[in-house]
Amino acid sequence: xxxxxxxxxxxxxxxxxxxxxxxxxxxxxxxxxxxxxxxxxxxxxxxxxxxxxxxxxxxxxxxxxxxxxxxxxxxxxxxxxxxxxxxxxxxxxxxxxxxxxxxxxxxxxxxxxxxxxxxxx
Numbered sequence: 001x002x003x004x005x006x007x008x009x010x011x012x013x014x015x016x017x018x019x020x021x022x023x024x025x026x027x028x029x030x031x032x033x034x035x036x037x038x039x040x041x042x043x044x045x046x047x048x049x050x051x052x053x054x055x056x057x058x059x060x061x062x063x064x065x066x067x068x069x070x071x072x073x074x075x076x077x078x079x080x081x082x083x084x085x086x087x088x089x090x091x092x093x094x095x096x097x098x099x100x101x102x103x104x105x106x107x108x109x110x111x112x113x114x115x116x117x118x119x120x121x
Contacts, residue, residue, distance in 0.1 A: 017046035077109025
């Protein structure tokens with residue numbers, strides 16, 4: 001795996017994560033009845049997350065194979081979504097917002113997995 005190939009796989013996933021993160025925030029905010037503005041520097045975490053997911057995908061596609069990648073990325077997306085399902089008593093979230101946000105996060109990871117399968121697989 002060359003560094004250039006990793007960067008070329010990371011770029012579309014990073015772009016997707018930035019767009020999806022902003023869209024999910026607006027979708028969840030609309031469910032609560034208000035539009036939320038994206039916080040300053042919101043793009044830093046999705047870009048970092050895309051980098052980590054790209055490294056994980058390169059391990060998957062270059063050593064273990066490409067079969068079942070949709071399931072692997074669904075599991076990774078579920079792991080990333082679990083903390084939102086259990087927000088704790090200090091951050092009570094309505095069930096509808098929780099469900100919409102979790103489904104959107106899972107879809108975000110599945111689409112990222114498809115992008116990485118296309119670039120690395």
